[in-house]
Amino acid sequence: MKSFLRRFVKSKSAVAGFLIISINIIFALFAPYIATHQFDDMDFMYILAKPGEGGHIFGTDDFGRDIFTRLVYGSRISLLVGVISVGIGAFIGSILGIIAGYFEGFLGALIMRFNDALLSFPYVLLAIAMMAVLGPGLFNAMIAIGIVMIPSFARVIRSAVLNIKEETFVTAAKVLGASNMRVIFSHILPNIVPSLIIYSSLNFSGAVISEATLSFLGLGIQPPTPSWGSMLSEAKDFLQVAPHMAIFPGLAILITCVGFNLLGDGLRDILDPRLRK
Amino acid sequence: MKLLEVRNLKVFFPIKDKLFGKPDKFVKAVNDVSFHVEKGEIFSIVGESGSGKSTIAFTLMGIYRKNNGDIVFNGKKIENIGDFDLLRKRIQIVFQDPDSSLDPRKRVRDIIGEGLKIHKIGTKAEINRKIEDVVEKVGLTQDILKKYPHELSGGQKQRVGIARALILEPELLILDEPTASLDVSIQAQILNLLVELQERLGLTYILITHDLNLVKHISDRIMVMYLGKVMEIGSTAQIMSGPLHPYTKALLASVPVPDPEKRNEDEETLTGEIPSPLNPPEGCPFRPRCKYSMDDCWNELEPIEMKERIVFCHLYKEHENSGGV
Numbered sequence: 001m002k003s004f005l006r007r008f009v010k011s012k013s014a015v016a017g018f019l020i021i022s023i024n025i026i027f028a029l030f031a032p033y034i035a036t037h038q039f040d041d042m043d044f045m046y047i048l049a050k051p052g053e054g055g056h057i058f059g060t061d062d063f064g065r066d067i068f069t070r071l072v073y074g075s076r077i078s079l080l081v082g083v084i085s086v087g088i089g090a091f092i093g094s095i096l097g098i099i100a101g102y103f104e105g106f107l108g109a110l111i112m113r114f115n116d117a118l119l120s121f122p123y124v125l126l127a128i129a130m131m132a133v134l135g136p137g138l139f140n141a142m143i144a145i146g147i148v149m150i151p152s153f154a155r156v157i158r159s160a161v162l163n164i165k166e167e168t169f170v171t172a173a174k175v176l177g178a179s180n181m182r183v184i185f186s187h188i189l190p191n192i193v194p195s196l197i198i199y200s201s202l203n204f205s206g207a208v209i210s211e212a213t214l215s216f217l218g219l220g221i222q223p224p225t226p227s228w229g230s231m232l233s234e235a236k237d238f239l240q241v242a243p244h245m246a247i248f249p250g251l252a253i254l255i256t257c258v259g260f261n262l263l264g265d266g267l268r269d270i271l272d273p274r275l276r277k
Numbered sequence: 278m279k280l281l282e283v284r285n286l287k288v289f290f291p292i293k294d295k296l297f298g299k300p301d302k303f304v305k306a307v308n309d310v311s312f313h314v315e316k317g318e319i320f321s322i323v324g325e326s327g328s329g330k331s332t333i334a335f336t337l338m339g340i341y342r343k344n345n346g347d348i349v350f351n352g353k354k355i356e357n358i359g360d361f362d363l364l365r366k367r368i369q370i371v372f373q374d375p376d377s378s379l380d381p382r383k384r385v386r387d388i389i390g391e392g393l394k395i396h397k398i399g400t401k402a403e404i405n406r407k408i409e410d411v412v413e414k415v416g417l418t419q420d421i422l423k424k425y426p427h428e429l430s431g432g433q434k435q436r437v438g439i440a441r442a443l444i445l446e447p448e449l450l451i452l453d454e455p456t457a458s459l460d461v462s463i464q465a466q467i468l469n470l471l472v473e474l475q476e477r478l479g480l481t482y483i484l485i486t487h488d489l490n491l492v493k494h495i496s497d498r499i500m501v502m503y504l505g506k507v508m509e510i511g512s513t514a515q516i517m518s519g520p521l522h523p524y525t526k527a528l529l530a531s532v533p534v535p536d537p538e539k540r541n542e543d544e545e546t547l548t549g550e551i552p553s554p555l556n557p558p559e560g561c562p563f564r565p566r567c568k569y570s571m572d573d574c575w576n577e578l579e580p581i582e583m584k585e586r587i588v589f590c591h592l593y594k595e596h597e598n599s600g601g602v
Binding site: 167168171178186187 | 335338340362365370374377378380381382445
């Protein structure tokens with residue numbers, strides 16, 4: 001554990017990612033203290049104000065609401081959606097991927113064909129269908145986005161497992177008498193963690209955008225509660241007159257994704273004994 | 278005393294080219310192979326790639342399922358997976374490629390100790406003592422235990438592989454091309470170690486290799502395989518000095534002689550390719566490449582026993598039971 005911390009501190013990308021995400025989490029936790037306004041306060045004197053006008057650092061939107069404030073509050077929703085839906089997708093997707101990859105045969109084929117069926121739907125449509133069943137709301141949106149992510153996770157993890165299980169060290173473990181459970185948890189899982197981390201951090205941004213899509217359709221977070229995705233989609237009508245409405249939430253999503261990717265990259269390197277000095 | 282006896286072993290792999298239904302084609306990787314291994318000897322299985330020698334090893338380890346035949350270990354017939362599980366501690370294997378046979382994410386201590394953990398042998402202190410013991414036996418120092426495989430040299434990795442197999446104190450060790458992927462200078466070290474261990478621990482080896490020089494130096498008896506079939510079984514001296522089967526002759530002739538003066542011009546070097554195991558030749562599998570082939574060779578082979586050696590070749594039919602060559 002000590003050496004893990006030491007290596008973590010040494011890895012520039014892990015530290016940078018960790019800092020970005022920490023700032024995000026602080027914003028989310030202490031939103032009321034950091035925000036300069038109320039997120040649903042409408043300042044009718046400054047509708048579509050440019051950044052800096054009338055004490056609005058990042059300007060205001062078409063209702064005169066402070067964009068900085070809404071970004072700070074929005075980080076609560078966006079972080080939650082990103083982490084929870086990626087968590088659902090990665091967890092269930094990995095289980096299915098490991099089963100399909102390790103056991104192949106009939107069970108594996110069944111899982112993968114079902115997977116293909118899910119993948120053949122446009123994912124927004126699938127999410128909408130899921131929301132129709134679950135009903136609108138933030139929590140259901142996270143579940144729907146998570147479920148939509150399962151097939152792609154399952155596919156990526158399966159191919160990683162197919163690779164690893166042909167390695168001689170897996171045969172060696174079996175020859176020593178290791179059970180399937182032992183082989184999976186002790187040899188396969190540690191070796192697919194890199195793929196899992198990278199794919200999860202890539203999917204984080206996808207989850208934030210998906211939430212925006214669902215919110216835009218009125219299925220996710222309900223107005224006036226802000227989320228980065230919904231701010232972005234509201235901004236699309238005002239791109240010409242008030243580009244800052246789109247730029248700031250877009251930047252927020254970008255920076256957070258970069259943060260997760262950096263952290264993921266760093267973690268992968270730290271966890272790989274081959275890269276240790 | 279016979280430690281291991283294999284009778285009429287058949288291992289076929291189905292070729293699936295249909296979505297549904299049963300496969301109708303098989304690769305006959307091991308086709309009707311019988312041999313035995315005496316306790317304390319080094320028994321070599323020699324053949325080209327695709328001859329089925331590794332398949333035999335993996336079948337003995339219970340990784341592949343046999344389609345037919347008997348495996349008898351220490352007088353006990355080994356039938357199903359449960360029997361193989363009981364054998365884990367008594368038969369172990371050293372793999373060819375030390376690079377991929379060690380989990381890159383585990384320390385050497387955990388790699389070597391895994392067998393003990395799986396079989397729940399001993400307390401933590403006992404496990405540690407056994408690990409330290411076996412590390413010494415294979416000629417490594419204790420500081421290697423906290424290293425990861427990528428920090429080791431090829432020779433060290435192979436020693437770790439040997440230690441992992443030895444820690445369960447097996448009676449029979451299968452060596453699947455143990456030196457094939459090592460540098461020449463390291464090959465000799467590993468070989469010496471294996472011979473030394475065999476003498477010290479009273480082990481029995483099945484050595485699987487295509488390297489005839491290696492076989493010549495350390496093995497007691499040799500089995501030559503071709504396309505899933507046995508060609509010839511005999512003592513090392515017998516086979517090295519007087520090979521009977523045309524395939525064995527060709528194999529021996531293919532070994533480079535370091536002296537250019539002694540180079541033999543009319544050697545029986547092999548021409549052609551090894552046939553596809555999917556569609557093996559009728560009768561003797563070596564028939565299409567054999568320069569002595571005759572009409573008889575289209576018939577199934579019968580083992581011909583002569584003075585404790587067995588040869589599968591129609592050329593020697595008339596010598597059967599006569600005891601001479």
